[in-house]
Amino acid sequence: MELREDHHPTPNEAISEQCQKPQTPRKKNSNNNSKMMNNKKRFTDDQIRSLESVFESETRLEPRKKLQVAKELGLQPRQVAIWFQNRRARLKSKQIEKDFMKLRDKYDNLTSRFESLKNEKQCLISQMEKLSGIMAETDDGNKVSKVSVEAEAETKPNFRQAAAMEDDSGLFGLEEFMNMDEFESADVSDHSCGRLQWLNFWT
DNA sequence: ACATTTAGACTTTTTACTTCA
C-alpha cells in the first residue's frame, strides 16, 4: 500500500463521509437490494469528461478536491470517491494487459530470431564439414599441418555434439531465452581470435 | 429475447498512521 499523500481527515470529515452513504447499504448476496439498485444511474458524458480530466492530472483526490469536484458535478462526494477507485482499478488492469502484450511480442520476436539463427548455424556447419573434407583430400598426408589437425580434431566432434544436443533439446525454453544475451554480446566479426573461438561458442 | 460487457456501488482485506498505556 502506498503512503498517505497528505492529510488525515478529521473525525468530522470521516463522519460526514459515513453519513453520505446510502441509508440502506446493500449486504453481500442480499436479495433485498432492488430499491438501492434502482437508483443506479450512469453518469452523464459531461460528468465523465470532467472526472477523466481531473483523473488525468491526479489519480487520487485529496478530500477537499473531492468535495469540490462533487459539488461542481452535482454528485455525492462518495460517488466521486468510488469513481476514482474504480478508475484506478481499470487503469491498473489496462496497464497489466499492456505489459503482458509487450512481453509476449518480445518473446515472439526473440523466438523467431533464435530459429533463424539456428538455421543459419546449420548451414555454416554443413559448409564447414564440406570444406574440411576438401582440405583433407587436398592434403596428401605428409603435408598436414599441426594446426589443421588440431582444428579438425577440435571442431568436428563439437559440431556433431552441438547438432545432437539441439536435436534432443526440444522446446525453446526460458533458459535459452535468458542465455541469448551471451550470444548477443559475442563479437562475431572479430577474426583476430581465430575461427575456433567463435565456433566453440556454439558448443 | 438473450449473452456479453461495462461501470457504479458495495464488502472485505491490507496498509499506514495515531494514540495510549
Add this chain to the structure above:
DNA sequence: TCTGAAGTAAAAAGTCTAAAT
C-alpha cells in the same frame, strides 16, 4: 523515551448487478 497493542481511515482487491451493447 521507547514499545507494542488497539483503533482508525484510506486504498486495494474482489464482488455484485443494472444498464448498455
